[in-house]
Amino acid sequence: MDQEKTHVYFMPGMAANSTIFENIHLPEEEFETHRLEWFVPDKNMTLASYAKKMTKTIKHRNPVLIGVSFGGILVQEMAKFIPTKKVIVISSVKKSSELPKRMLFAKYTKVHKLLPTGLVNNVELLVKYAFGETLNKRLELYEQYLSIRDKYYIDWSIDQIVNWKQTECSKNLVHIHGDKDAVFPISHINDCIHVKNGTHTMIIHRARWFNEHLPTIILE
Secondary structure (H helix, E strand, O other), X not given: OHHHOEEEEEEOOOOOOHHHHOOOOOOOOOEEEEEOOOOOOOOOOOHHHHHHHHHOOOOOOOOEEEEEOHHHHHHHHHXXXXXXXXXXXXXXXXXXXXXXXXXXXXXXXXXXXXXXXXXXXXXXXXXXXXXXXXXXXXXXXXXXXXXXXXXXXHHHHHHHHHXXXXXXXXXXXXXXXXXXXXXXXXXXXXXOEEEOOOOOOHHHHOXXXXXXXXXXXXXX
16 A cells, blocks of 8 residues: 555755654655654765765655755755656756855855855854745744754755756756745746745745645645
8 A cells, every 4th residue: 555655756956954844744645754854964975976976875765855945956866866756946047047045146246255154153144044034923933944054955955955956857846935935936846836926935835835735735
């Protein structure tokens, strides 16, 4: 019976752990969910090599890969190494042309290398990088979700995002995006499912929307 279920693997965004998916619940009779976690990359590791290593944690054939933000970029790279039933990216980009101008500017000027990422234990700064939000009363919530504080990992992640090269996306890809996303503005995004008033952290704050719509999106 287990093999008849659709296996869904969730990949969190930059610096976040998989507890961002704690309120996402798919019907157990149809789906089995699995959560992936970031690891610190080896020195000079390419995004492709990282993705290939992450595929070793996939234990089922033809899975559905769901990635948020930088995790959305990673699952697209993973899908280049293993067959997938579907790839779903949330609050992310599916082509390098969808990156906002400030990130393209960083790519050519290397300004991102000047970011004070050594302050990774400064949660306020990390929230700004990872979630595109200014801290408010949810400090404890964000401290819970943003547990990866390794400077090399943060530097590496930012560098991989601004230098990502992808001109075409796969046919089995679905893009879900909020129209209030501050990290990847929707004005740069084409062909996506719009979530009204969805922010970059909507996987956390709009869990009800995802619980209602994800099963259909996965199976259609």
